[in-house]
Amino acid sequence: MKATGGCSPVVSYDPPMDQLSQPSQCGNGDIVITVKVTATDLCDEKECSSSFTLKAYPGDLVLDDCPVPVELDGCTADAAVTTAWDAWIASLEAMEATGGCSPVVNYDPPLDQLVQPSQCGNEDIVITVKVTATDLCDEKECTTSFTLKAYPDDLSLSACPEKTLVGCSTQGEINTAFAAWIADIQAITIGGSCSPTLKYEPALNTLVAPTQCQGTDKVVKVMIMDLCESVSCEAKFILEAPPSAPTLDACPIDPNLDGCTADAAIATAWDTWITALEDMSAAGGCSPAVSYDPPLDQLVQPAECGEGQQQVSVKVTLTDLCGSTSCTATFTVGAYPGDLALDDCPVPVELDGCTADAAVTTAWDSWIASLEAMKATGGCSPAVSYDPPLDQLVQPSQCGNGDIVITVKVKATDLCDEKECSSSFTLKAYPGDLALDACPVPVELDGCTADAAITTAWDAWIASLEAMKATGGCSPVVSYDPPLDQLSQPSQCGNGDIVITVKVTATDLCDEKECSSSFTLKAYPGDLVLDDCPEPVELDGCTADAAVTTAWDSWIASLAAMKSSL
Numbered sequence: 296m297k298a299t300g301g302c303s304p305v306v307s308y309d310p311p312m313d314q315l316s317q318p319s320q321c322g323n324g325d326i327v328i329t330v331k332v333t334a335t336d337l338c339d340e341k342e343c344s345s346s347f348t349l350k351a352y353p354g355d356l357v358l359d360d361c362p363v364p365v366e367l368d369g370c371t372a373d374a375a376v377t378t379a380w381d382a383w384i385a386s387l388e389a390m391e392a393t394g395g396c397s398p399v400v401n402y403d404p405p406l407d408q409l410v411q412p413s414q415c416g417n418e419d420i421v422i423t424v425k426v427t428a429t430d431l432c433d434e435k436e437c438t439t440s441f442t443l444k445a446y447p448d449d450l451s452l453s454a455c456p457e458k459t460l461v462g463c464s465t466q467g468e469i470n471t472a473f474a475a476w477i478a479d480i481q482a483i484t485i486g487g488s489c490s491p492t493l494k495y496e497p498a499l500n501t502l503v504a505p506t507q508c509q510g511t512d513k514v515v516k517v518m519i520m521d522l523c524e525s526v527s528c529e530a531k532f533i534l535e536a537p538p539s540a541p542t543l544d545a546c547p548i549d550p551n552l553d554g555c556t557a558d559a560a561i562a563t564a565w566d567t568w569i570t571a572l573e574d575m576s577a578a579g580g581c582s583p584a585v586s587y588d589p590p591l592d593q594l595v596q597p598a599e600c601g602e603g604q605q606q607v608s609v610k611v612t613l614t615d616l617c618g619s620t621s622c623t624a625t626f627t628v629g630a631y632p633g634d635l636a637l638d639d640c641p642v643p644v645e646l647d648g649c650t651a652d653a654a655v656t657t658a659w660d661s662w663i664a665s666l667e668a669m670k671a672t673g674g675c676s677p678a679v680s681y682d683p684p685l686d687q688l689v690q691p692s693q694c695g696n697g698d699i700v701i702t703v704k705v706k707a708t709d710l711c712d713e714k715e716c717s718s719s720f721t722l723k724a725y726p727g728d729l730a731l732d733a734c735p736v737p738v739e740l741d742g743c744t745a746d747a748a749i750t751t752a753w754d755a756w757i758a759s760l761e762a763m764k765a766t767g768g769c770s771p772v773v774s775y776d777p778p779l780d781q782l783s784q785p786s787q788c789g790n791g792d793i794v795i796t797v798k799v800t801a802t803d804l805c806d807e808k809e810c811s812s813s814f815t816l817k818a819y820p821g822d823l824v825l826d827d828c829p830e831p832v833e834l835d836g837c838t839a840d841a842a843v844t845t846a847w848d849s850w851i852a853s854l855a856a857m858k859s860s861l
Contacts, residue, residue, distance in 0.1 A: 510536025541580020555675025635674030649769030729768030
């Protein structure tokens, strides 16, 4: 501030500026600082006042109550834990602070660092969060917790019953003991804090008492389960096998002869099978007896190549006090399969008369390979034969004068049947009609022909050569000797005759045709003659125009009269 006018005025402050103290935040009451400013000169004074006020901190900061602590017992499943956890976290997130100076709510630890506990823990899990509301001057806080108690681990199951009966027990004894065993299973006791459930495997109502004379083990798995674990035991009911169970020798292995078996092999296998049946015996049990159905002396041996399967079965039975046992022996001769099949013969090969030896060889090798690759399937070990034999066949060659046809009959033969087919390889005769266009008429130009005329004649001659074609034969090719792109057009005024000759050849697989054409530019004749020039004229400096004119006209006339001759 300044003072102006008057007589050298001076400005003063009350209190002095250097004695003022700046107020601080968060005061309990309003702070007011007032300064009076005075301007004084010799005769007068002026004054004004100004104040600086910092209001008191309102002191009304409030934080919502923390959520009620959550405590879940050790039998709480994850789904319920999640539901309670989500509600607890949501309640924390919903907390607000009011009053004060723009308060902020924070969590220790931060909510996004908390990890939800899981069911079946070995010990109590306690998660505590301190919630603090902070503003410029104050803070409020509260604490809440989420507790999941430890799994009590007190699941228990009483002992499972076991019962064993000797193999000679009657059905009545078996039924009585089995019912008592089931009742003992049902009497098993269970314990545990987390609502355990009881399960039988298999279900008791599916069990059936064993039958006499049949050794049997019945096992029931008794299980209890709660949220976190299971406990089980096995209840067993054992009916021992009869002490001397009757045994019957195993029936002989069933001969199963395929439909390709010859009579001699059938007879050998049949005799062995009958002998093995006759040798069967029984042991143990209660005086077992062996019987055959039908009797062995009524059986008839099958024969080879039957149209249907031939099967002879015998049931061999052992009978004693506790029951009977049997086995069946079967002798089978399969039906002749009747499915002899020969691969299709290769498609006949026919090559035209323009086929080269290399292509003939490729086709021949492929045809022979296809024949060699032919197989016979089905039937009875069929064999494939060729007529004539493949190793006696001779491959035809290119450019023959007549058609060459080679035919092979392929046959598949087995024990009961045969199949055949034929294939041929044909190489047609060379057509023999190769033709070449006539060569252009020879060109001959005299030695006085200018380059322009030479070029015209040369281009026409070259074009005629290029236009030549070959027809007939086997894809003939036209060639030039020397090649046309190596020819050089002659130029005017040559010292000697220039003759350029081209041989044109048509060539195919088996033949060739040719002709020749020439382009001639005769030598320049070289006999040009010129008359002698007139004698030089020399007039002295005193010659008059008339004499000059006469001499001049005569000189000009002599020049004009000069001639050349060849």
